[in-house]
Amino acid sequence: MLRSLLPALSLALVLIAIAWLNPRAISYFGFSLMLNLAIPIALATIAQMFVIAGNELDLSIGTFVGFVGCVTATWLKDAPLLGVVILLGSIGVYALLGALIHLRNLPSIVVTLGMSFVWQGLAILILPKPGGKAPDWLLALMAFKPPFIPFPIIAALLIAAVVHFGLMRTSYGVILRGSGGNSAALKRAGWSLLRTKIALFALTGLFGVLSGMALIGITTSADANIGNGYTLLSIAGVILGGGEFVGGRVSPIGAVIGALTLALAASPLLTFMHIPPDWQVAANGAILIIVLAARVLISRRER
Amino acid sequence: MKKIFVLGALAAMLAAGTALADTSGKKIAFSNNYAGNSWRQAMLDSYGIVTKKAVADKVVGAADVFTTADKEVPTQAAQVQNLILQGYDAIVINAASPDALNGAIKQACDAGIVVVSFDGIVTEPCAYRVVVDFKDMGKQEVEQMAKFQPKGGNLLEIRGLAGTSIDDAIHAGILEGVAAHPEFKIVGSVTGDWDQTTAQKAVATILPSLPDVVGVVDQGGDGYGAAQAFAAAGKPRPTIIMGNRQDELQWWKEQKEKDGYQTWSASIAPGVSTLAFWVAQQVLDGRTDVPHDLLVPYLAFTQDDFEAALPKIPKGGVASHEYTQEDAVAAIKANIK
Incomplete structure (x- = not known):
């Protein structure tokens, strides 16, 4: 019980700290600003969660987000049809990777590490220097101001609800998680492990694309290196949200909350604490370690 | 006060x-x-x-x-x-x-x-941008070179990090300067990445293929490396424009004390x-x-004022x-x- 509450608890703690340090941040305007960059992180975390559900790891999600960003800021605006084809094609590449990893029994860390350089290289080819512009509809969507509840919160709820329903409440969702939990049993029951792996990787690609588009909708313009930090953030988000590296134990709601916590702890909290500049970089890392360590400690005590 | x-x-x-x-x-x-x-x-x-x-x-x-x-x-x-x-x-x-x-x-x-x-400026129109006039700096390098080498001659150019606007601007300035001083001719160009070691290697590689060089125009952070490369190759020491780094100015001071070596130094x-x-x-x-x-x-230093600035620069630092x-x-x- 405590285990599933933990992500929400750590988010609440970070929010209380922020409210105490800077009451002005706890407002409609404040949440819109603080959380809007958490949406792409949450989407990337969900993407990572799908591969982790299948006992794999994706080290290329960060550069993939950057690649999608570059496509979004160039082709998706100037030639929408071509842009859509490229983005769908890149999801197809992810599905193929899943098949390759399964058929040749390759370690996903090696394959995706290699792919991270491929995506990075393609991104630099598309945008050799920073620039481009997000399509207007995307800008309008990300700047949407609904009444009462800030857009990032609605988006986070929506992402969590949709993925939670799909992965935790449908029968195929159970199969997908089962491929990580007990693949032997699944195989004996007649399910194709190749198909589940392809599905998991394609879903990763899909949410990677959504993450890149959301990011460009906020920043308005792209940079080939824009997503590089997302690889490790997304892994940390999944773990913080109650996921495990093996066994198909993941939680979509937890992952979204984990991503929000990371986004808030790393940047707003740090800025509001007024740490001397020489220590800021180290403090950022320290906060991440403390938050993750607390999660590991509590879940260990439960066992 | x-x-x-x-x-x-x-x-x-x-x-x-x-x-x-x-x-x-x-x-x-x-x-x-x-x-x-x-x-x-x-x-x-x-x-x-x-x-x-x-x-x-x-x-x-x-x-x-x-x-x-x-x-x-x-x-x-x-x-x-x-x-x-x-x-x-x-x-x-x-x-x-x-x-x-x-x-x-x-x-x-x-x-x-x-x-x-x-x-690192931003292009959003509502923001202000404080930009250093790198193009003028490149042009000024050739102007200064003309003072030290009035007869003109061959120049070697050391470029900075490829693909950056700074490298582009300084290079454009140098070309403009050479156009205004036809007695100079750029006979070789290497990439030094604003780094002494990289510059030294690059200059050492191109030196054997070059005719006699009277001057080196560069972008800062590469002058000392160039000087080392010329010394190692046993070639006569050209007029090397410096870039306000401590090691560059230190070398300049040593050369000046030895035989009154003259040059000029500039950087952001x-x-x-x-x-x-x-x-x-x-x-x-x-x-x-x-x-x-x-x-x-x-920020530029001349023959007369660089020695006063030198002690204030930390070792390995920049003015x-x-x-x-x-x-x-x-x-x-x-x-x-």
């Missing part, structure tokens, strides 16, 4: 003529995306010295520095958004990307915050961060005539200069067309 400062500020106000507001309650934040090399360290040091004094003298209320953990754009965008929430009146920024931060910069402008970028001062700070202060002061693009001079409020007022004035 304080009196002088107040008088100076008063004079500045009179000169500006449009000083409307009091900035003693204003808070200025510095958003920095990287602190991992000597130039950035010098930039932060200069900024710290000037802003601490400005806060103590009650010119501004607060001047805090924020450095992000990585060079990533989203991290800095989030940082800018947090600074908006913190209620700062102005943000001085060395940006991770010229374009990709525009979304956050626009949000800051919309919240009524003055944004001044320098070094890391203290340009302080100029950006004063520009932000001037805008907060109510000046509405500040151009959004400010071209400022580079800096802390700008004053009057410097900012002068720079603004020079840019009003």
Whole structure:
């Protein structure tokens, strides 16, 4: 019980700290600003969660987000049809990777590490220097101001609800998680492990694309290196949200909350604490370690 | 000292003529995306010295520095958004990307915050840009070369980091200078990446294939490496333009003591961060005539004054200069067309 509450608890703690340090941040305007960059992180975390559900790891999600960003800021605006084809094609590449990893029994860390350089290289080819512009509809969507509840919160709820329903409440969702939990049993029951792996990787690609588009909708313009930090953030988000590296134990709601916590702890909290500049970089890392360590400690005590 | 400062500020106000507001309650934040090399360290040091004094003298209320953990754009965008929430009146920024931060910069402008970028500038029109005139620096290198080598001759050019706007601008300036001085001819060009070791290797590789070279035009951080390469190859020592690095000026001093060697040195001062700070202060002061693009001079040393500057530069560091409020007022004035 405590285990599933933990992500929400750590988010609440970070929010209380922020409210105490800077009451002005706890407002409609404040949440819109603080959380809007958490949406792409949450989407990337969900993407990572799908591969982790299948006992794999994706080290290329960060550069993939950057690649999608570059496509979004160039082709998706100037030639929408071509842009859509490229983005769908890149999801197809992810599905193929899943098949390759399964058929040749390759370690996903090696394959995706290699792919991270491929995506990075393609991104630099598309945008050799920073620039481009997000399509207007995307800008309008990300700047949407609904009444009462800030857009990032609605988006986070929506992402969590949709993925939670799909992965935790449908029968195929159970199969997908089962491929990580007990693949032997699944195989004996007649399910194709190749198909589940392809599905998991394609879903990763899909949410990677959504993450890149959301990011460009906020920043308005792209940079080939824009997503590089997302690889490790997304892994940390999944773990913080109650996921495990093996066994198909993941939680979509937890992952979204984990991503929000990371986004808030790393940047707003740090800025509001007024740490001397020489220590800021180290403090950022320290906060991440403390938050993750607390999660590991509590879940260990439960066992 | 304080009196002088107040008088100076008063004079500045009179000169500006449009000083409307009091900035003693204003808070200025510095958003920095990287602190991992000597130039950035010098930039932060200069900024710290000037802003601490400005806060103590009650010119501004607060001047805090924020450095992000990585060079990533989203991290800095989030940082800018947090600074908006913190209620700062102005943000001085060395940006991770010229374009990709525009979304956050626009949000800051919309919240009524003055944004001044320098070094790593942002293209969002609402922000101010403090830009060093690198093109003129390149041109000036050839002008100076003409003084030391009046007969002209062959030049070797060392380029900086490929694909950057700075490399592009200095190179364009050098070409312009050579066009104005047809007695010079660029016979070779190598990439030195503003780094002594890289430059030394690159120059050593091209030297055997070159005719006699009378001068080296470069971009700073590469002069000492070039000198080493010429010495190692046993070639006569050319006139090498320097770039304000400690090792370069040290070498120049040794050569000068030996046989009166002459050259010239120029680079962007890391203290340009302080100029950006004063520009932000001037805008907060109510000046509405500040151009959004400010071209400022580079920091240069000549045969007569480089030795005085040398002891002040830390080993392995680069010469800096802390700008004053009057410097900012002068720079603004020079840019009003």
